[in-house]
Amino acid sequence: KAGVTQTPRYLIKTRGQQVTLSCSPISGHRSVSWYQQTPGQGLQFLFEYFSETQRNKGNFPGRFSGRQFSNSRSEMNVSTLELGDSALYLCASRGGQGGRDTQYFGPGTRLTVL
Amino acid sequence: GQNIDQPTEMTATEGAIVQINCTYQTSGFNGLFWYQQHAGEAPTFLSYNVLDGLEEKGRFSSFLSRSKGYSYLLLKELQMKDSASYLCAVRDGNSNYQLIWGAGTKLIIKP
Numbered sequence: 001k002a003g004v005t006q007t008p009r010y011l012i013k014t015r016g017q018q019v020t021l022s023c024s025p026i027s028g029h030r031s032v033s034w035y036q037q038t039p040g041q042g043l044q045f046l047f048e049y050f051s052e053t054q055r056n057k058g059n060f061p062g063r064f065s066g067r068q069f070s071n072s073r074s075e076m077n078v079s080t081l082e083l084g085d086s087a088l089y090l091c092a093s094r095g096g097q098g099g100r101d102t103q104y105f106g107p108g109t110r111l112t113v114l
Numbered sequence: 115g116q117n118i119d120q121p122t123e124m125t126a127t128e129g130a131i132v133q134i135n136c137t138y139q140t141s142g143f144n145g146l147f148w149y150q151q152h153a154g155e156a157p158t159f160l161s162y163n164v165l166d167g168l169e170e171k172g173r174f175s176s177f178l179s180r181s182k183g184y185s186y187l188l189l190k191e192l193q194m195k196d197s198a199s200y201l202c203a204v205r206d207g208n209s210n211y212q213l214i215w216g217a218g219t220k221l222i223i224k225p
Contacts, residue, residue, distance in 0.1 A: 033213070042217035043157070043201065048210070056212045090156055101205070102147065103213060105156035 002027065004093050004106035012112045018079040021109045025072050025093030031055070032074040033103065034066060035090040043090070049074055078111075086113045116140045118216035120202050125222045126192055134187045134200050134219045142208030148176050148187045149201040151218065157201055161187070189221075197223045 005024045013019050025032050033056075034046040045058035049068035068074045072093075078085055088110050094103040118138045126132040138146070145164040149157035163169055163178035163185060175188040189196055202216040 043215045045212075045215070048212065050210070055210045088154075101145075101211065102159050102162060103203075104159065108156050 004091060004104055006089075006091050006106040006109050008109060009107065010110050010112075012114065013081050014114050015081055015083060017081050018077065019081060019111060021076045021078075021089055021091075021111075023074045023076070023091030023093075023106055025074070025091075026104055029093035029095055029104075030072055031094045032068055032072065033092045033094075034074070034076050035092065036060075037088045037090060037108075038086070046076065081113045083113050086111060116204075116206065116214050118202055118204060118214055120200075120216040120219045122217070123220045123222065125224060126189075128192055128194060128223055128225050130192050131188065131190050132192060132221065134189070134202075134221065136185045136187070136202035136216055138183050138185070138202070138204045138214075138216075140183075140204050140206050140214060142206045143180060143183075144205040144207035144211060146176075146178055146185050147203045147205070147213070148174075148185075149203065151199045151201060153198070160200075192223050194223050194225070197221060 007022045031050045033048040035043040047066050048056040052068045063079045066076045088108045090108045091106045092103045095101045120136050148160040150160050151157040161176035168177045173190045178185045199218040199220045201218045203213045206212050
């Protein structure tokens, strides 16, 4: 079974621009979560989508948004980029219910804002 | 509220044993996960506990005590490649099974 894929892997943008990141989950997984990770920081939860609906949301400003499509693929958008948005953005997928419902991570998109 | 605590950093010697602790407070405990993350890479799944007791998987074991809100990850026969951050995460059944993450423990292995 193919793993979680994320595109692009690397991205360089300038302040004020916007960016869209894409995530394709493991086949059959209905939940996609997004995280931001900066050097020395733990995983900061952005949001989770389950069956095209945002199910959980972290404490990020409205500049960060996302969506999920009917095939479970998800996109994350950041508008009006700031220098502090430079980070590794990780996507993770899982079945979405309880039980042994392990979250699997994609390789991440490293975003640099200049 | 919800809270997960792990030591920030630990140092151990190659070939030795190290125990990384994780304590948590959550209203709807629904399982605890350990992940390993090498620098610059994505976290990878190590272990899952939902019932009290020890789960062993090769050199790695994970223990859970739900009554104490406590877990540990035990790494035996340490190798240099075990140098990484170890993340503890608790699934909250009261919040749509959201994973609540600890800040991670950076483990440094010395020869």
